Amino acid sequence: MNPINQFNWMQSRRHFLASGSHLLGGAALTSLLGQAAQQSALGSGDLATHFPAKAKRVIYLHMVGGPSQMDLFDYKPEMKKWYDQDLPDSVRQGQRLTTMTSGQSRFPIAPSKYRFGRKGACGMWMNDELLPHLSKSVDDICWMRSLHTEAINHEPAITAMQTGNQITGRPCLGSWASYGLGSMNENLPTFVVLVATPSNREQEQAISARLWSSGFLPGEHAGVSFRSKGDPILYINNPPGVPSQIRKRTLQGINALNEITHRELGDPETLTRIQQYEMAFRMQASVPELTDIANEPEHTYKLYGEEARKPGTFANTALMARRLAERGVRFIQVYHNNWDHHGNLGGRMPDQCKDVDQPCHALLTDLKERGMFEDTLVIWGGEFGRTIYSQGGLSPENYGRDHHPRCFTMWMAGGGAKGGSIYGETDEFSYNIVKDPLHIRDFHATILHLLGYDHDRFAVKHQGLDAKLTGVEPAKVIPGLIA
Numbered sequence: 001m002n003p004i005n006q007f008n009w010m011q012s013r014r015h016f017l018a019s020g021s022h023l024l025g026g027a028a029l030t031s032l033l034g035q036a037a038q039q040s041a042l043g044s045g046d047l048a049t050h051f052p053a054k055a056k057r058v059i060y061l062h063m064v065g066g067p068s069q070m071d072l073f074d075y076k077p078e079m080k081k082w083y084d085q086d087l088p089d090s091v092r093q094g095q096r097l098t099t100m101t102s103g104q105s106r107f108p109i110a111p112s113k114y115r116f117g118r119k120g121a122c123g124m125w126m127n128d129e130l131l132p133h134l135s136k137s138v139d140d141i142c143w144m145r146s147l148h149t150e151a152i153n154h155e156p157a158i159t160a161m162q163t164g165n166q167i168t169g170r171p172c173l174g175s176w177a178s179y180g181l182g183s184m185n186e187n188l189p190t191f192v193v194l195v196a197t198p199s200n201r202e203q204e205q206a207i208s209a210r211l212w213s214s215g216f217l218p219g220e221h222a223g224v225s226f227r228s229k230g231d232p233i234l235y236i237n238n239p240p241g242v243p244s245q246i247r248k249r250t251l252q253g254i255n256a257l258n259e260i261t262h263r264e265l266g267d268p269e270t271l272t273r274i275q276q277y278e279m280a281f282r283m284q285a286s287v288p289e290l291t292d293i294a295n296e297p298e299h300t301y302k303l304y305g306e307e308a309r310k311p312g313t314f315a316n317t318a319l320m321a322r323r324l325a326e327r328g329v330r331f332i333q334v335y336h337n338n339w340d341h342h343g344n345l346g347g348r349m350p351d352q353c354k355d356v357d358q359p360c361h362a363l364l365t366d367l368k369e370r371g372m373f374e375d376t377l378v379i380w381g382g383e384f385g386r387t388i389y390s391q392g393g394l395s396p397e398n399y400g401r402d403h404h405p406r407c408f409t410m411w412m413a414g415g416g417a418k419g420g421s422i423y424g425e426t427d428e429f430s431y432n433i434v435k436d437p438l439h440i441r442d443f444h445a446t447i448l449h450l451l452g453y454d455h456d457r458f459a460v461k462h463q464g465l466d467a468k469l470t471g472v473e474p475a476k477v478i479p480g481l482i483a
Contacts (some may be wrong), residue, residue, distance in 0.1 A: 006270070047180050049452030054416025054483075055377040056184075058177060058447070059321045059332045061360065062159065063352075064205050065340030068386035068401050070430040071112045071408040072351060074145050075125035076263070078109035078428045079388060089390045091429050098152055100342060100391060101402040107389035109429070110399060119446040122194060130353035130407050133361035139420040140373075141365055142412045142481055146424025146433045149384055149405045149440050154205050157383035157405065162211045164444055164469045175330035175446065176469050178221040179214075179460075180453055185328030189224035189284035192329050198338040200351035205340055209260040212333060216462045220272045223333055226291075226320070228312030244284070290323055304362040307355075318359035322366050325376055339382055343400035349450035364413055377415025377450055384408050388429045408435050410443075416450040418483045441475035449477045 053148040070076050087107040093442040101107070120138035127279040128135040151157035156166035171179070178190040193212045200206070212223030293300075293309075293316075300319065301308055306317035314336050322333045339352060360380065367373040386401035386407025393399070407426045413419060425435035445455040448469065455475060461467035 011081075023162060026270055031460070042214050047182075047281070048456040049180070050225055050457060051452055053452030054180075054375070054451070055414075055450045056181075056375040057325050057328075057330050057332075058174070058377045058379065058415070058451070059325060059334065059363070060173070060379045061318075061336065061379070062158075062161070062358070063209055063339045063382040064335050064337040065154070066157075066382040066384045066386060066408070067339045067347065067352075068112075068341055069145070069407070069426075070386070070388055071114055071345070072127050072353075073124075073143065073409040073411075074209040074426060074430045075116045076111065076114075076388070076430050082109040082429075083111055083386070084108045084394060086430065087387075087431070090252050091427065091431050093432070095406060096152055098403050101387070102387075104391070107385045107387075108394055109388055109402070110390035110394055111388075113408055120420065122422060124198055124422055130259060130350055131158070131357045133358040134356075137361050137364050137413070139227075140368075140413050141419060142417040143409065143422045144381075144411060144424060144438055144443070144481065145409045145422065145426060146405070146438045147381070147385075147408050147440060147443065148433060148437060151384065152385065152403055152405050154403075157403075158205075158211065160205070161381075161383045161440055162393050162472050163213075164441065165217070166384075168210050169215055170214070170467075171217045171221070172212055172223070172333075173447065173469065174223050174333050175214040175217050175221040176448070176458070177331045177451060179217050179378070179457060181330050181451065184330060185286075187282045188290070188327055188329055189283075190329065191223045191331045191333070192324055193222065193223040193225040193333045194317045194320055194335070195228075196314040196334060196336045196355075197223070197312040198314070198336060198352065200338055200348050202338060202344065202348055203340050203342065207335055207337070210292075211335075215483060216467065217460065218270055218272050220275055223331075228316070286327075290327060293319060293322070293323070300366075301456050303366060305358045308359070314355045315359040317360075318363045322363060322370075325367075325372060325403065326370060331355070334344040341386060342402065345400050346396055367414060375415060377417060377447070378413045378448070379410070380412075381410025382408065385430070404431070406431060412481065416483055418481055421480065423478070423480050436480070438478060439475070441473060442469045442478050445470050445475040446481050450482065 085108070087109055102276045103198065106183040115129040116125050117135065118125050119135045122139055124138045124143055126135055126138065149157060149160055151160050151166050158170055160166045162172045177297050181326045183190045209225065214222035258270050258273055304315045304319050307313040308319045310316055317334055321334055325330050336356060338348065341348060364373065364378060369375050382431045384403055384405040387404045391400045407430060423436055424433060424438055426432065448455045448458055455468060459468045
């Protein structure tokens, strides 16, 4: 963004009028801009896209921990011949390992124990034993088997996947989308976060609001976390004994004090605070209607499964994501934990897949039935992949896989993604990429392209730099991922 324009947009009306010598012209311009000028002062999005957007909204399903690509989507039948043989040095090539397996005396290859089938017109090989529902959607999905990242541990890896940088404190993808595209429903947040509770909770990774922070963007673009128990949003309801009229007068008084503060200091974050108080008051009416799924038809529960009736399940979260999307929320971030399969992979993988299989297929189907599939981008994946060799030997109770950032699989559907396509190839060990590498910077650049933005020009001045989601390293849009 042009920094001069950005500075002007962050001015209050009083500052804007006081700063110019042509006051009548400034007043006329401000009058013409009306409410749009006030929204611009808040940095509330609706920036002009660089080209027509294919996606109006995003539903990002993040599998926290790193799903095992060779057990789900990266079929390696040759590995059966390598069972219990060590990973060759020629394959590993001295690549970095985590401390959880770097001290192992052996690196025994553990081929996937699950059945794979070739599905759809695209001929995608995938685990149809644990993912029978999702396998019906293969031709709607853009399969990406050559993602890679430098981060090898969870904290930097998930931060890089969400914000484009391994160091915390930068805006996440959802915040960039909110900043650029703005709101489609003034009664709901532009960016909502949902955390699903896995049915198996053996080894969950810690996640926190740092992953949906707005960083150096205005605070209104941070994700708003919805809860599955109690009030959907903390403090949205009135305290006991406080009627709505008193709550409203209280908020009006607080806003009046904030307006005085803004006139004195000109801090745009004060305007953000005013807007967020007003949004919270409006959400007292909009959120209960959103979260009340009692009126969903029986067809919905046949589609998503009976688990969709239970708050906090992934099925319920997927259904909520659809309800948010159809009500105009721009970006819905979903987290599903316990994909960090260092041990007991055979005992935990079926639970994880059962949680997400039917709901993912249902979400895609539901969006298509409602005419929303073409302009809703659905993303599925984790922060890295897993190793073909076993961590802790090959005994059933210890069998697991370590982190592997060199190659992993994700998928996209709808919103301009190229359905029925398979991008990238890995070697027979699912260890190195042999065709069409896809760095997460390129992945982010492609997502922004689908939202209508040139990643090189979609920038904000921060600490003297044009800060971007894709950072300072070269990044490129991948045409093979776009319909």
